[in-house]
Amino acid sequence: MHDIRSIRENPKAFDAGLARRGLAPQSAALLATDERARALTTEMQAVLAQRNEASKAIGAARARRDDPTDLMAEVAALKERLPLIETEQKQVAEELSAALAAIPNLPLGDVPKGAGEDDNALVHERGTLPDFAFTPAEHDAIGPALGLDFDTGVKLSGARFTLLRGHAARLHSALGQFMLATLSGEHGYEQVVPPLLVRDEAVFGTGQLPKFADDLFRTTDGRWLIPTAEVSLTNIVRESILSEDELPLRFTALTACFRSEAGAAGRDTRGFIRQHQFEKAEMVSITTPDQSEAEHERMTAAAEDILTKLGLPFRRMKLCTGDMGFTAARTYDLEVWLPGQARYREISSCSTCGDFQARRMSARYRPAGEKGTRFVHTLNGSGLAVGRTLVAVIENYQQEGGAVAVPEALRAFMGGVERLEPR
Structure with missing residues (x-):
């Protein structure tokens, strides 16, 4: 606002x-x-x-x-x-x-001007692209033998739903728990288990309403299924006045997310990339204005740390003005390398919103020694999208014959399993 x-x-x-x-x-x-x-x-x-x-x-x-x-x-x-x-x-x-x-946030001065993703700016690349002695396959070719059951997902719920079983289900759970453990144990985010259903005020506060109602799922009693835990986590401070010494607040949650993908017709209809229901580890920070710049870098680095620990090659992109989300003043996208597709794909977005969401939520803080209040600054980021990370692990750690090596960082979360064999 x-x-x-x-x-x-x-x-x-x-x-x-x-x-x-x-x-x-x-x-x-x-x-x-x-x-x-x-x-x-x-x-x-x-x-x-x-x-x-x-x-x-x-x-x-x-x-x-x-x-x-x-x-x-x-x-x-x-x-x-x-x-x-x-x-x-x-x-x-x-x-x-x-x-x-109805008016989107204004971009910060360092955001590159552009019309779309082709105008985004490369910040840096990290990791080494894998070198295979065979032609790497895409995850939807390897995945079914590991438990990515696309057919049953469609039978149960329709397009853009997938059933995970066996190795795929276990790997998916391990990734989510690894992300939570890293964010809460090493990067200082307080773990939260938030509601998945929220009121109009919550989705208005984070900017999904009124403009993007078609991207959401609504229940018959008027509540909304969250498209991301950003909605629940950011609204923790809605209609609050915080003291300056409480800030920054840092929250993380691993939740199911629900999106209608109304604007994505025809995109990523195959595989596990773009689903109506998916899990994501979310980060939200509530800061004072003078902290928000450093917090944006800190948050993005936390998401990068997860990719580094998993041994996944990635790059950081600064989104241009035409590719940023409605509430963002600046966004960094992290894109992971998918050898089966031979391209980078988005796996995390980390945005600073300034006081744009805070005005919609009436979220303030009282600076030390002052009687008046100011709006907080809010930031949000993925740490990471679990399904897309699973896709990246399958494609980057695939072996000839369809087996997948388990990244060392995940083995403790999978009972010491080092290799997933196709069935």
């Missing part, structure tokens, strides 16, 4: 930020609506003052035994007029709030 006061103070800067996102100027329309709302507020206050003065004059007239009929008529007219102004003022204020809520 944007601050209308900031737009009043510097409308050109606001429109320039939108232009970098490829959007038309909007400050003039917003300020016109804002001016109308403020004018109605002023008018409402003036009518209230007139009514109060006329009411006092009625009392004084009666004390003097004068006829108060004209004054009483004036008060009656003002009482009739007041709710009309109040209704209009509320409508205009809601119109302004809705308009502000």
Whole structure:
């Protein structure tokens, strides 16, 4: 959510930020609506003052035994007029709030301008690409013999659902627990088990509503299945005032996530890359504004540490303005190498949102020694998407004949198993 006061103070800067996102100027329309709302507020206050003065004059007239009929008529007219102004003022204020809520966050100055993923900037590459003595296969060719049961998933639930059994199920569970153990044990994230169903206010707070409702699943009682634990974790501080010494707060959770993939028709219809239901280890940080830059680097490094420990080659990309999410001010994507596809694929996104989500959630903190409050800064990132990490392990650790070596870092989570044999 944007601050209308900031737009009043510097409308050109606001429109320039939108232009970098490829959007038309909007400050003039917003300020016109804002001016109308403020004018109605002023008018409402003036009518209230007139009514109060006329009411006092009625009392004084009666004390003097004068006829108060004209004054009483004036008060009656003002009482009739007041709710009309109040209704209009509320409508205009809601119109302004809705308009502000529909505008994406402004990119930070170092975000490269661009239209899409081809304009993203490489930050660095890590790891060594595997060298196979055979032609590496894609995970959907190797996976079924290891327990990636695509056919049964479709039979049970339809397209973009997969049943995991045997080796695949065990590897999937081990990856999730390894991620949680690393994030909570080595990087200081507090482990949380959050609700998977949330109210409208929660998905509004993190920016999925109202614009992206079609990307979500909704229950018959009006709750939403979370598309990511970011929603639950970030909203822990909704409608809160924290003390500065409580910050930063760092949360992690391993949850199922649910996405309709409404905007991904025809993409990744094969395999385990893009599912309606998947698991992800999420990181969320709540910080003061002066901490958020360092926290973004810290969070991204935590996700990179998991990939490094698993021995998976990856690269960090800084997303351009046209490829960033709605709430992000800057996003780093981590892309893992998939030898079967001979390409890098996204496995984590780590974003800093500034105070954009905090304004939607009314999440504040009180700086030490100050009476007033400020909005916190929020950050979120994947550490990592479990299904995509499973795909990366299968493809990078595949052996001739379809077996898969278990990365050393995972063996303690798999009872010492070192190799998964196809069935």
